[in-house]
Amino acid sequence: MLDDTICAIATSVGNSGISIIRISGKDSFNLVQKITPKLDILKLPANSINYTKIIYNNEVIDEVLLSKFCAPKSYTNEDVIEINCHGGISSTNKIMEILLEIGIRQAQPGEFTKRAFLNGRIDLVEAEAINDLIKSQNDLARKLAINKIEGNLSVTINNIRTKLVEIITNIEANIDYPEYEDIEILTNEKIKEPLIKINEQLSNLLKESNNGKIINNGVNVALIGKPNVGKSSILNKLLGENKAIVTDIAGTTRDIVEGSIILNNVQFNLIDTAGLRKTKDVVEKIGVEKSLQILNQADVVILILNNNEEITEEELDLINKLKEKNLIIFINKNDLEKKLLIKLSNTKIISGNTINHTGLENLKTELINMYNYGNIELKDLNYITNNRQINLIKNAKKSIANALQAINQNLEIDLVTIDITNAWKELGKIIGQTYEEDLLDELFSRFCLGK
Ligand SMILES: Nc1nc2c(ncn2[C@@H]2O[C@H](COP(=O)(O)OP(=O)(O)OP(=O)(O)O)[C@@H](O)[C@H]2O)c(=O)[nH]1
Numbered sequence: 001m002l003d004d005t006i007c008a009i010a011t012s013v014g015n016s017g018i019s020i021i022r023i024s025g026k027d028s029f030n031l032v033q034k035i036t037p038k039l040d041i042l043k044l045p046a047n048s049i050n051y052t053k054i055i056y057n058n059e060v061i062d063e064v065l066l067s068k069f070c071a072p073k074s075y076t077n078e079d080v081i082e083i084n085c086h087g088g089i090s091s092t093n094k095i096m097e098i099l100l101e102i103g104i105r106q107a108q109p110g111e112f113t114k115r116a117f118l119n120g121r122i123d124l125v126e127a128e129a130i131n132d133l134i135k136s137q138n139d140l141a142r143k144l145a146i147n148k149i150e151g152n153l154s155v156t157i158n159n160i161r162t163k164l165v166e167i168i169t170n171i172e173a174n175i176d177y178p179e180y181e182d183i184e185i186l187t188n189e190k191i192k193e194p195l196i197k198i199n200e201q202l203s204n205l206l207k208e209s210n211n212g213k214i215i216n217n218g219v220n221v222a223l224i225g226k227p228n229v230g231k232s233s234i235l236n237k238l239l240g241e242n243k244a245i246v247t248d249i250a251g252t253t254r255d256i257v258e259g260s261i262i263l264n265n266v267q268f269n270l271i272d273t274a275g276l277r278k279t280k281d282v283v284e285k286i287g288v289e290k291s292l293q294i295l296n297q298a299d300v301v302i303l304i305l306n307n308n309e310e311i312t313e314e315e316l317d318l319i320n321k322l323k324e325k326n327l328i329i330f331i332n333k334n335d336l337e338k339k340l341l342i343k344l345s346n347t348k349i350i351s352g353n354t355i356n357h358t359g360l361e362n363l364k365t366e367l368i369n370m371y372n373y374g375n376i377e378l379k380d381l382n383y384i385t386n387n388r389q390i391n392l393i394k395n396a397k398k399s400i401a402n403a404l405q406a407i408n409q410n411l412e413i414d415l416v417t418i419d420i421t422n423a424w425k426e427l428g429k430i431i432g433q434t435y436e437e438d439l440l441d442e443l444f445s446r447f448c449l450g451k
């Protein structure tokens, strides 16, 4: 599969000054030479950018800049050419068409990065982080991704694996050469201690992975409440645009309406929902069911109450149910006469209204305080973000727990070695030390073309 030469448009196709077409593979130079007669590609220095013309069937197709990268010093570790041609659709597509005609294969999504991985230039964590970087929606997500591309998470994983190998080697040495004096006699305690430390390290990685997910995907904030309390008005004010329809008719919002804001570098995905009430209206009923789903999945729930109405049994029930959640109560419509009486301890309550825009800044501050990553140092941004990696850490942690249990029960030391080896293998899968072909196909298919 790595034998052929591939090409793809690496920039998004549309009206733009330039487009970049990337070509990689051992025949890159010879094949592209066929359409650049004015250059001697083989003689060009590596890492050079060269002005030339793409000529095909004696027709000048475009004036381009051609970059040459020689294996192994390229994105894929192979011979690579990048053609900067004129942007827009026709020039770019024409050159692509010609490249295919002269025998270069259209690359699959992510195939360049896949080659970089298979050729050993980057590990799987770094490869996944490249996609994270491209898809990052906010500055913290960008920092998190670039830290991984720089190899920080891989170093952490490798260090843990090295420690596991040391433990295994010590155990093996004790089993094989128990009579050698210079071999430290391993007591259970001596194996336990480093294993407990590794277990803690893995627990921390799992605990912090939630931070990583939040940085990448944002915090899901559900705006919940009975109809007409002002949920959609609050969404609109927080977003600074009239995204949701607002009317004085109870049951206006039927489907969810979403919008994101960035506060102190963290993305908050605000989700406006249909007002919760018992209803016979079929459409509204579905909306209410959706609201309850959103409520369960949200990281934060903002329950909106109406200052101008007495609290209902349903609302009190809801408050009770939401105790386990990150809950903020926003008492809206405080420009109107106060009829709502509510006494709650340990709950964040903010009062305001959307007419004079009061209380909404306090609401934002409350959200910021809940997720204060804004001042976090770049070097500390070493969180695991994807489920594949999280599951493998969990597997490794299970194996370490089994090993510790075996030690505590004074079981055969061989059994302990098997568990430690399993943990080492699972951690290896994170960086792609071992992998299944299917996994790579699935993983790289999420990339864009040309990457
Ligand atoms: N006086 C006053 N009226 C408000 C305030 N906020 C919203 N309203 C009004 O309350 C009514 C309902 O507002 P919405 O934002 O549509 O309420 P909702 O909770 O989204 O309602 P549903 O979509 O039906 O569940 C509208 O007439 C708004 O103008 C407020 O702070 N004070």
Ligand SMILES: [Mg+2]
Residues within 6 Å of the ligand: 231, 232, 233, 244, 245, 252, 253, 272, 273, 275
């Ligand atoms: Mg609404």
